[in-house]
Amino acid sequence: MRKSSLLVVAVAVTGALTLSACGSRGGNSGSGSGSDKASGGTKVVIGVDAPISGSLSALGLGIRNSVELATKQANEKNYVPGVTFSIEAKDDQANPTTGKQNATALVDTKGVVGVVGPLNSSVSQTMQKVFDDAKLAQVSPANTSPELSLGPKWGENQFARQYKSYFRTATTDVVQGKFAAQYLYNDAKKTKVYVIDDKKTYGAGLAAIFQAEFKRLGGTVVGADHINPGDKDFSAVATKVASSGADSVYYGGEYPDAGPLSDQIKKGGAKVPLFGGDGIYDPEFIKLANGNGEGDLATSVGVPVEELDTAKEFVANYAKAGYKDPYAAYGGYSYDAAWSVIEAVKAAVEHNGGKVPDDLRTKVLDELGKVKFTGVTGPVSFDEYGDTTNKQLTVYSVQGGAWKKVKSGTYTG
Amino acid sequence: MHELPQNLANGLMLGLMYGLIAIGYTMVYGIVQLINFAHGEIFMIGGFGALTAYAALPHGTSLWLALPVMILGGVLASVLTAAAAERFAYRPLRTAPRLAPLITAIGLSIALQQVVWAFYPGAKKALSFPQFEGDPIGLGSFHLQRNDLFLLVAAPLCMLVLAAFVRLTRTGRAMQATAQDPDTAKLMGIDTDRIIVVAFALGAAFAAVAAVAHGLRYGQVDFTMGFLAGLKAFTAAVLGGIGNIYGAMLGGLVLGVAESLATAYIQDVPGMHQLGGGAWANVWAFVLLIVVLLVRPQGLLGERVADRV
Numbered sequence: 087m088r089k090s091s092l093l094v095v096a097v098a099v100t101g102a103l104t105l106s107a108c109g110s111r112g113g114n115s116g117s118g119s120g121s122d123k124a125s126g127g128t129k130v131v132i133g134v135d136a137p138i139s140g141s142l143s144a145l146g147l148g149i150r151n152s153v154e155l156a157t158k159q160a161n162e163k164n165y166v167p168g169v170t171f172s173i174e175a176k177d178d179q180a181n182p183t184t185g186k187q188n189a190t191a192l193v194d195t196k197g198v199v200g201v202v203g204p205l206n207s208s209v210s211q212t213m214q215k216v217f218d219d220a221k222l223a224q225v226s227p228a229n230t231s232p233e234l235s236l237g238p239k240w241g242e243n244q245f246a247r248q249y250k251s252y253f254r255t256a257t258t259d260v261v262q263g264k265f266a267a268q269y270l271y272n273d274a275k276k277t278k279v280y281v282i283d284d285k286k287t288y289g290a291g292l293a294a295i296f297q298a299e300f301k302r303l304g305g306t307v308v309g310a311d312h313i314n315p316g317d318k319d320f321s322a323v324a325t326k327v328a329s330s331g332a333d334s335v336y337y338g339g340e341y342p343d344a345g346p347l348s349d350q351i352k353k354g355g356a357k358v359p360l361f362g363g364d365g366i367y368d369p370e371f372i373k374l375a376n377g378n379g380e381g382d383l384a385t386s387v388g389v390p391v392e393e394l395d396t397a398k399e400f401v402a403n404y405a406k407a408g409y410k411d412p413y414a415a416y417g418g419y420s421y422d423a424a425w426s427v428i429e430a431v432k433a434a435v436e437h438n439g440g441k442v443p444d445d446l447r448t449k450v451l452d453e454l455g456k457v458k459f460t461g462v463t464g465p466v467s468f469d470e471y472g473d474t475t476n477k478q479l480t481v482y483s484v485q486g487g488a489w490k491k492v493k494s495g496t497y498t499g
Numbered sequence: 500m501h502e503l504p505q506n507l508a509n510g511l512m513l514g515l516m517y518g519l520i521a522i523g524y525t526m527v528y529g530i531v532q533l534i535n536f537a538h539g540e541i542f543m544i545g546g547f548g549a550l551t552a553y554a555a556l557p558h559g560t561s562l563w564l565a566l567p568v569m570i571l572g573g574v575l576a577s578v579l580t581a582a583a584a585e586r587f588a589y590r591p592l593r594t595a596p597r598l599a600p601l602i603t604a605i606g607l608s609i610a611l612q613q614v615v616w617a618f619y620p621g622a623k624k625a626l627s628f629p630q631f632e633g634d635p636i637g638l639g640s641f642h643l644q645r646n647d648l649f650l651l652v653a654a655p656l657c658m659l660v661l662a663a664f665v666r667l668t669r670t671g672r673a674m675q676a677t678a679q680d681p682d683t684a685k686l687m688g689i690d691t692d693r694i695i696v697v698a699f700a701l702g703a704a705f706a707a708v709a710a711v712a713h714g715l716r717y718g719q720v721d722f723t724m725g726f727l728a729g730l731k732a733f734t735a736a737v738l739g740g741i742g743n744i745y746g747a748m749l750g751g752l753v754l755g756v757a758e759s760l761a762t763a764y765i766q767d768v769p770g771m772h773q774l775g776g777g778a779w780a781n782v783w784a785f786v787l788l789i790v791v792l793l794v795r796p797q798g799l800l801g802e803r804v805a806d807r808v
Contacts, residue, residue, distance in 0.1 A: 285778055312778035318717050318724060321509040322762035323777040329502040329640060342625065349718055353635060354505075355642040376630055376718035 127168040128442045132157060132427050133192040135185060135203035135213065138177035145205055148414030149227060150175045153202045155400075155407055156424035166432045168442060174198060178209050185209035189216035199450045200225065200427035202420055207231035207288075210252075218249040223451045225426055226254040227419035230262065230364065230387060231288060235471040241294055245471060251451060253472040255419040255426070255463065257387050257479065259288065261497045262363050263295030265479045266385045270334060270361055271303040273481075273493065274383075279361075280332035281310045282323060282347065284339035292363045293338030300336075308332045313343060320347050324354030334358050340365035345374020352378040359383055372484055379484045388463060389478050389494045391418040400462040422461035426468075430454040504641050506763045507756060512647050512716065514755025515654040519709035520732035521739070521747035522661065523581075523702025529678045529742035530698045532597065536604040537584060538706065539729015540611035541577050545707030546628070546720035547619055548576025553629055562629050566649070566711075569629075573707035580611070581703035585696055608725075615722040625721035628714030646715040653708050658748055661701070665744070670697060678742070727781070734788045740798025749799055758784045 134153045136146035150173070157171035174195055176188035185204055192198050193216060200223040204210055207229045214234065217224045226234075237246035240260065270276045279300055283293035290312075297307055309330040311323050327335055328351075335351060337344050337360055344366040351360060360382045367384040375382065391397045391413070400421055404413050413421075427450065434449035435442055443449050458467040464476045477497035482489040520542050527535045535541075552572025556565050588607050592600045615622050635642040665671040676684040677694045685691050713728070714720050731754065739750025761783035766775020774782075791798065 282777075311776045314778050314781065316723065317727070317777075317780070318713070319509075319513055319780075320777065321512070322506065322759050322780065325502050325505045325509060325763065328505075328642075345625075346717060346719065353642070353644055355635065355637065355640065370624060373627055374625055374719060376627060 127170050128446075129197055130166075130169050130171050130199055130431055130442075130446070131174050131195065131197040132171060132424055133195065133198045133201035133203075134173055134175040135178050135188045135192070135201060135209075136175070136205050137180040138175065140179045142180045142205060144411065145228070145414050145416060146177070146180075147409075147411040148417040149203060149205065149420040151407070151409040151411060152227075152400075152404070152413050152417040152420035153424040155404055155409075156421050156428065158407070159403065160425075160428045165428060166435055167440070169431060169435065171428065171431075176203075178204050178206075180206050180209065182206075182209050182212040186212040186216060189213040193217065193220040193222055198222065199431060199447050200454070202227060202423045202427070204229075205416065207234060210234050214249045214252050218251040221251060221448050221451055223251050223253065223427065223430070223447075223454050225423040225454070226252075226256065227423045228256050228416045229254050230256055230259050232258045232260045232291065233287070235473050236260070241291055247471045250472075253423075253426070253454060253468050255423045255461075255466065255474050255476070256416070257474055257477050257497070259292045259363065260295055261477045262385050262387065262479060263292045264299040265477075265495070265497045266336070266361060266363065266481075267296050267299035267303060267305070268497075269385070269481050269493065269495075270336070270383075271300060271305045274334070274359075276334040277305050278308045278331060278333045279305060280308055280327045280330055280335045282335060282337045282339075283312055284315045284343055285312050286315065286339065288363075288365060289337075289339035291338070292365075293336060296336050296338070313339075313347065315339065315343050317343070318346065320350045321354060323347070324350045324356065327351050327358070328354050328356040332356065332358055335360045337362045337366065341368045341371035341374065345371045345376075345379065348375040348382055349378045361385075367482055367489060369489070372487055372489070375484075377487075380487075382484045383492070384482050384489070385479050386482060387479060388419065389480055390491060391462065393494070394418075394463065396460060396464060397462045418462040422463050422466050425459065425461055426454060426457050426466055429457040429459055433457065502640060502763070506759050508641070508643065510756030510759030511752065512650055512755070513759060514735075514752035515650050516709050516712055516716075516728070516751070517732050517735040517755055518748035518751025519654055519657060519705045519712070520728060521735040521751050522657075522705045522744055523699075524733050524736040525739070525741055525744055525747040526698045526702045528736070529744075530674065530681075531589070531593070531695055533589060533600050534604065534733065535584075535589075535699075535702075536601070536729070536733075537588075537607040537611060538581075538702065539725035539727075539732070540608050540615075541581050541584075541703050541725070542706035542710050542713075542728055542732075543720070543722065543725030544580050544611065544615065545573040545577035545703070545710035546714050546724065547615060547622070547722075548707065549573035549711045549714060550626060550628060550720055551576070562631055565629065570708060570711055573711050574704045577703035577707035577710070578700045581699040582696055585699045590692070590695075608729075612722050612725070619722070622722050625719040628718055628720050630715065630718055644716065647712075649715050650712040653712060654748075657705055657708055658745075661705070661744060664701075670694070674698060731784060734784060738788060738791050738798055740800040743798070743800045746798055746800035753799065754784055754787065757787050 134150050136149040138146045154173050160171050178185040205228045210229045232240040281297050283289040348360040362384050364386040367386040372379045430450045430453040433453040467475045480494040481492045483492045523538045549569040552569045588603050631645040633645050635644050673689045677691050735750035735754045736747045739746025758780050762780045766772050
């Protein structure tokens with residue numbers, strides 16, 4: 087009895103898996119009115135790695151769908167004659183180890199010429215070398231850690247490209263920290279800042295970049311301190327902020343500590359705004375600040391996609407494609423990342439006399455650094471480190487218990 | 500140094516909280532010689548119990564009215580958890596070697612954390628705790644939180660109640676007797692099993708009061724909050740002399756003030772700039788513990804129940 091019911095379950099699961107696999111394949115060939123035109127063409131695969139399940143799946147599904155949409159559009163337009171695009175999506179569950187396994191699997195998959203992903207910088211760290219060894223191009227739509235492209239000494243302004251195969255369409259924390267300093271000094275007219283960080287790679291790095299730029303502009307750093315992520319009592323730090331006469335606080339870290347920190351700073355008598363990076367740009371921050379987060383500020387990479395003229399077509403097409411999940415924060419960047427691979431394929435084919443070269447993977451890598459086009463998020467191209475040259479950022483502020491856009495801008499240096 | 504009063508006040512608040520939790524460690528140790536490492540989680544569960552009681556009240560109930568109900572809810576949750584832990588995790592091991600219940604306590608601590616994480620709605624991230632509204636009571640640069648007034652009143656009150664209980668009631672005297680010599684106490688007709696449960700329950704009740712104070716002070720409770728608070732409270736109990744209930748409160752106060760002053764001033768000491776600031780608070784707390792143990796191993800007030808040889 088027990089054995090037979092187990093058998094039934096196993097059969098059902100296998101069946102479901104097969105069906106869902108068929109479903110996704112059906113979806114791809116459904117887009118194939120374009121691929122029929124290019125019948126007999128070469129099949130080119132764009133790999134995707136993102137957290138498709140787990141707590142970050144909303145972002146991950148947005149990435150996968152946007153890449154799929156890009157390949158559909160390319161096929162419909164017959165953008166690269168003789169080539170049909172499809173995707174191969176892997177789920178990393180925001181886990182670095184799984185990410186590395188996925189990278190290995192994508193390298194071994196025939197036809198994969200480039201990979202879009204992953205979401206998390208920590209996942210990218212384990213994948214980069216695998217891709218680089220295989221000369222397979224990787225374009226992340228969401229990583230912000232500078233180390234991934236600039237090397238471990240980026241904090242000391244010594245830049246060294248880590249892996250030639252790594253590119254990204256999201257801008258880095260170097261740009262984010264400087265942009266924040268410029269906003270605080272030039273626009274918000276704050277001159278005395280107290281800098282706090284959580285000692286982690288992201289937070290300490292961001293705070294250091296901010297601090298240097300704020301001083302360069304002419305502002306004063308009236309004090310600096312560190313906290314332990316996970317601590318509950320920040321009253322001593324709050325007292326220091328209050329007695330330092332600071333008119334603002336910059337915090338490098340993430341929202342679980344930033345919310346309580348902002349709360350305790352205000353309760354400690356310093357009625358000054360707390361400013362942070364994309365790590366605090368989350369509704370949870372506002373909740374944890376217990377109503378004391380009003381007026382606090384955060385930068386986040388990019389511009390809300392809905393506001394860009396270049397994105398209207400993408401937004402409409404995404405809606406038409408009928409995806410169940412929204413394109414989320416990184417959809418536009420993922421779409422552009424996929425298109426940069428498509429453009430690289432096109433260039434590789436053109437430079438080979440219109441025929442698909444045998445070593446397409448290496449050729450795509452060579453061409454990717456040179457692509458230049460107008461994407462959903464604005465002009466897309468990469469600098470000598472593989473970072474995007476599009477340095478758009480947005481400052482948000484907590485108003486009426488929600489994050490509201492204050493200013494979007496392009497970082498110019 | 501003009502913010503010294505503020506830093507002392509910060510330390511006092513921290514210290515009162517550590518002290519309230521430390522009483523649970525000290526009483527259980529005094530009677531069964533067990534370091535109940537799950538006590539931090541009993542504190543945490545008190546916070547969730549209070550939050551549950553608040554959620555059960557009609558929406559918009561004034562916090563003044565809600566507070567007694569919240570304390571009751573927290574105490575109930577903590578005491579039931581502690582009593583269950585005693586009955587099912589520690590009592591079966593009472594005659595086992597000392598290491599066995601210690602390991603059980605650590606296991607229980609992790610289990611309780613995970614149970615709250617998995618089953619309490621929304622507990623996968625921090626939950627907001629109700630707050631008293633209004634500006635802090637200020638005197639120049641000195642600020643006192645309205646939410647902290649609760650702790651200022653509750654902690655001394657708890658100590659008084661405990662002292663009176665231990666000295667004046669039959670159960671309290673029976674506790675002292677059990678702490679001195681459980682076997683003889685049993686021969687004198689004292690139900691030692693009941694006394695041990697009472698010790699666990701009393702410690703849990705104080706931890707729940709501390710949890711309500713913690714929730715009011717920091718505006719949130721989360722399933723990890725028991726770990727560090729428990730460790731600090733254990734340190735406070737050892738500092739004061741484990742087994743001594745007055746020592747627990749004194750140890751808590753010393754630890755809280757030391758931690759606050761170290762965070763504020765050590766980085767101003769020449770040559771110590773790298774070793775100060777908020778990130779070093781825990782380091783200095785445990786350095787203090789080591790120093791006290793080296794100089795005075797029995798703790799500040801000594802262990803009153805140690806005269807059993």
